Every structure is written in C-alpha cells, then in structure tokens.
Amino acid sequence: MTAAETYEAYADRVTDPRFTDWLRERSQPDWDAAVEHRFVEELGAGTLDEDAFAAYLVQDYAFVDELVGTFGHAVGQAPDMASKRRLVEFLDTVTDEEDDYFERSVTALGVSESRWQDPEPTPATAAFIDLLGRAAHEGGYAETLAVLVPAEWIYESWATAAAETHGDPDSDGPPSTGMELPFYFAEWVDLHAVDSFVAFVDWLRRELDAVGPTLSPRREARVASLFDRTVALERQFFETAYGETADHEVSP
Numbered sequence: 238m239t240a241a242e243t244y245e246a247y248a249d250r251v252t253d254p255r256f257t258d259w260l261r262e263r264s265q266p267d268w269d270a271a272v273e274h275r276f277v278e279e280l281g282a283g284t285l286d287e288d289a290f291a292a293y294l295v296q297d298y299a300f301v302d303e304l305v306g307t308f309g310h311a312v313g314q315a316p317d318m319a320s321k322r323r324l325v326e327f328l329d330t331v332t333d334e335e336d337d338y339f340e341r342s343v344t345a346l347g348v349s350e351s352r353w354q355d356p357e358p359t360p361a362t363a364a365f366i367d368l369l370g371r372a373a374h375e376g377g378y379a380e381t382l383a384v385l386v387p388a389e390w391i392y393e394s395w396a397t398a399a400a401e402t403h404g405d406p407d408s409d410g411p412p413s414t415g416m417e418l419p420f421y422f423a424e425w426v427d428l429h430a431v432d433s434f435v436a437f438v439d440w441l442r443r444e445l446d447a448v449g450p451t452l453s454p455r456r457e458a459r460v461a462s463l464f465d466r467t468v469a470l471e472r473q474f475f476e477t478a479y480g481e482t483a484d485h486e487v488s489p
Contacts, residue, residue, distance in 0.1 A: 240265065244450060244457060256449030257386060257442040263461055264387070264468040271468060272394045276475035281399025281426055283418040286479075290421070291346040293478035298339050299356040300365055304388070305331060307369045307381060314378040320444060327437055335428060342421035361473040368470065372463050379452055382445040383463035386438075391471050393438040396429030 240263040241247035247262070248254040261268055276293070279285035308328050315321045343353045358366065372384040418426070428434065445460075452460060 243454070248450075255442070256446045257390075260383075260387070260445075260449075260461060260464040261390075264465050267465070267468045267472050268391070271391050271472040271475065272398070274395075274472065274475040276478055277395040277399065280422055281395070281402060283422055285422065287346055289478045291343065291348050292480075293475070294339065294343055294346070294421075295348060295353045295356045296359055296362045296474065296477070298343075298353055299358050300362050300369075301331070301335075301339075303366045303369045307373045307385060310373040311378065311381045311385060314381055315444075316378065323437070323440060330433075338421075338424055338428065342424075345419075345421055359477045361470060361477045365467075365470045365474065368463070368466055376456075376459065376463075379445065379448045379456060379460050380463060382441065382448070383460040384467045386441050386445050387464050387467040388471065389434075389438050389441060391468065392429040393435055396426050397435060399426050400430035 241250065241259065244254075244256055244259050247259040251258075276285065276289070280290065305328060308324055308331070312321050312324045312328075315324060339353075369384055373381045376383075449457070449460065
C-alpha cells in the first residue's frame with residue numbers, strides 16, 4: 238500500500254493512528270533497510286568485522302557533539318518542565334555512560350586517540366551533522382523531534398531485536414548479549430535495548446505524536462521530509478562503515 242501523503246489521510250484509514258507511525262510508513266524502504274542492515278545484524282550476532290566497527294565508532298563519536306547539542310536545543314523548545322527534565326536525564330546518560338563506553342571501546346579496538354578525537358567526517362557523517370543543526374536552528378520543537386525520534390527509534394528497533402535473538406532467556410533484567418559477544422558489541426546493543434532506553438524512545442515518540450497533528454500543512458511536510466532524510470542517513474551511516482557507496486547520493 239502506498240504511504241499516505243498527509244497525516245490526515247493516514248489517520249482516516251487506520252485504527253489508533255500515531256503521527257510517528259505515519260512518518261515511519263512514509264520512510265520506507267529506507268526504514269527497514271536501516272533496521273535490518275547487514276551491519277546491525279552482524280553486530281548483534283558478533284560476526285561484524287572489527288575494523289568496520291571501529292570505523293563506525295569513530296564516525297559516530299564525530300557526530301555525537303552535534304547530537305548532544307540538538308538534544309540541548311530540544312530542552313529549550315520543550316513545552317513544559319516535565320519534558321525538559323526527561324530530555325536532560327537522557328543527556329546525562331549520553332554524556333556519561335555512553336561517553337565512557339566510547340573511550341573503552343576505541344581503546345580496546347586499537348584506535349589511536351588522534352583518530353577518534355579528531356576524525357575526518359565521511360560525507361554521510363557531515364550530512365548528518367548538517368541536518369541536525371538545520372533542524373534544531375531553523376524550526377521549532379516538532380522539527381527538532383523529527384530528526385531525534387528516528388535517530389533514536391532506529392537504534393531501539395534493531396538493538397531490541399538483536400537482544401531478543403541473542404540474549405539470555407533466563408535473565409530477569411533487560412535482554413543482554415553480554416555473555417556471548419565482546420564487550421564493545423554487547424554493550425552497544427544493551428545500551429539501546431535496556432528498558433530505560435526503550436521507555437525513553439516511546440516517550441520521545443509521544444512528544445512528536447502530540448505536536449505533529451497540530452502542525453500546518455507546510456510544517457507537517459517539512460517534519461516528514463526531515464524524518465525521511467534522517468532515516469536515509471542512518472542507512473548510509475551503516476553502509477559507509479564498510480566503505481560502501483549508498484544507492485543514492487549523500488547531500489546536505
């Protein structure tokens with residue numbers, strides 16, 4: 238079925254419509270290509286080439302500063318203190334636990350400090366950084382969420398699938414691959430499959446679900462375009478870890 242051009246048209250044909258479900262439907266086939274990418278499937282299985290993963294981590298770290306800045310911008314745009322607090326709490330995780338993970342992982346993978354501290358961005362990374370900046374500074378809360386939601390939701394989607402497939406079925410905690418994989422694979426999955434992250438992604442979606450239906454047709458179209466572009470860049474981000482060329486050209 239062809240994706241509906243507008244949220245109103247989508248809502249007319251489904252039960253319990255969510256604005257973010259409409260956006261995901263519109264982003265196909267890139268959404269499935271990202272969530273089911275060879276890169277994340279090999280990562281979850283522990284068969285990913287370590288050089289490819291090291292290249293990916295270097296680029297991801299190059300982009301994390303802009304991501305943190307975009308979340309910081311969202312804090313200022315959020316409609317109430319409860320929303321601001323939730324975003325600040327997530328920022329604390331990114332700048333503490335996730336930053337610690339990066340440092341330990343690149344060290345274990347033998348990446349020189351100069352390489353990961355001052356990387357040369359790939360075209361996909363540079364385009365992603367540009368997109369985050371433009372979305373945060375050229376729009377409102379909805380535009381900022383339009384890039385943050387797919388960026389986090391894609392990770393939650395592939396990581397929870399990997400954890401369910403390779404995790405410990407007898408564990409009382411969140412799905413974990415820690416017994417099967419090198420820590421830099423296992424923890425990257427776990428960071429994005431843990432219950433607190435899953436709950437945060439659902440909350441982030443609900444923020445966009447609330448504001449999306451209130452947008453003018455012009456802003457709705459812009460939000461949909463930003464979401465689509467983010468999903469496409471996530472797919473390309475995984476591809477470039479192998480040095481592959483994306484099916485479509487990377488541009489700002």
